[in-house]
Amino acid sequence: MSELDIVRDLAKQALTISTTSGDTDDFFWDSAQRLVHNVRHICLLPDLSSHKANIDRFALYTAAYFCDAGIARSFNPENIKSKSIAASFNTEDLLDICTQIVKKELSKIVEKPKIEKINRIIVESHNNNTNIIEAMILSDARSLDDMGAAGILNEFRRFVPVGKGISSALKTWKSKIDYRYWQARLKKSFRFEQVRKLAEHRLITAENFMNQLKLETEALDLQKLITEPIRKD
Numbered sequence: 142m143s144e145l146d147i148v149r150d151l152a153k154q155a156l157t158i159s160t161t162s163g164d165t166d167d168f169f170w171d172s173a174q175r176l177v178h179n180v181r182h183i184c185l186l187p188d189l190s191s192h193k194a195n196i197d198r199f200a201l202y203t204a205a206y207f208c209d210a211g212i213a214r215s216f217n218p219e220n221i222k223s224k225s226i227a228a229s230f231n232t233e234d235l236l237d238i239c240t241q242i243v244k245k246e247l248s249k250i251v252e253k254p255k256i257e258k259i260n261r262i263i264v265e266s267h268n269n270n271t272n273i274i275e276a277m278i279l280s281d282a283r284s285l286d287d288m289g290a291a292g293i294l295n296e297f298r299r300f301v302p303v304g305k306g307i308s309s310a311l312k313t314w315k316s317k318i319d320y321r322y323w324q325a326r327l328k329k330s331f332r333f334e335q336v337r338k339l340a341e342h343r344l345i346t347a348e349n350f351m352n353q354l355k356l357e358t359e360a361l362d363l364q365k366l367i368t369e370p371i372r373k374d
Contacts, residue, residue, distance in 0.1 A: 144250060145202060151246045152206035156213045168298060169213040175291060176205040179282035188333040192274045200255060201275040203247070204262040208279065211239030236264050269329065277332040284330040288323075289343030293350060307358055314351050 156170040180201055184193065212235055240260040247256050265276035266283065286292060300309055317323060323344055331337035356362055 145199060147250055148203050148206060148247065151250075152203075152210070155207065155210045155242055155246055158213060158216060169209050169216075172209060172286070172295070173206050175286055176208070176279070176282050177202055179285055180205045180278050183278050183282055183333065183336060186333065186335050188335045189274075189278070196274055196278070197258065200258045200262055201278060203243075203251075203259050204266070204275065204279055205282065207239065207243050207246075207259070208263045208266065208283070209239075210242040211235035211237070214238050214242060232267060236267065239263060281331050281333055281336045284326065285336055285340050285343070287326070288340040289347050290350065292343075293347055307354065311351065311355055311358060 152173055153170050156167075156173055158166040158169070160166050183189065184196055184198065184201070189196070215235065215238065240263065243260050243263070244256055247259070251259070262273060262275045262279060265271040265273045266279040268276070271277060271280075287295070296313070297310055300306070327337060327340060327344070331340060
């Protein structure tokens with residue numbers, strides 16, 4: 142088993158949550174695997190041709206596997222030590238939890254300087270001014286995951302635990318459209334032009350889906366059947 146295979150197994154354990162019903166919640170593990178697929182392919186894009194020799198792929202892939210470990214740990218009631226951790230839920234706190242998990246889980250198989258680099262990639266991926274190439278790639282991979290069908294499912298995931306349904310999701314989507322949230326994300330959240338263009342394509346797909354969802358929610362297709370004159374063959 143390779144070192145990265147061991148990392149993958151450790152990440153799966155850190156990101157898989159045991160539920161009160163005795164089942165497992167693999168939402169964050171599933172997300173981590175998507176991120177790794179994203180970063181692996183972003184590394185191969187022509188946009189990164191001048192950086193390829195300098196990319197530390199092991200550190201990058203490991204950072205992608207573990208970058209949501211802080212969120213996963215905070216969602217797990219068994220691992221929440223205090224109400225303040227559960228309530229604060231800001232980026233700085235989550236990154237602190239994440240980096241501590243990385244140190245603990247990887248200390249037996251990865252040398253300390255490499256662990257520090259992995260954590261630096263995770264933290265810097267939230268810094269728009271970073272010049273660390275691995276952090277830039279991870280940031281683009283995460284932003285890309287927000288833009289399409291996976292992003293919609295992630296959004297729905299946030300609504301379900303608080304008892305919100307499709308109408309709430311549609312309202313939030315409309316608000317983002319009205320305030321040009323997605324246009325701002327496309328402009329500011331991507332470092333590599335090829336990834337930005339793909340994000341634009343995914344966003345169009347997401348918009349088509351949300352438009353169809355609105356149509357079905359309001360039965361506008363049924364309304365059209367009623368208002369249109371019946372054709373006689």
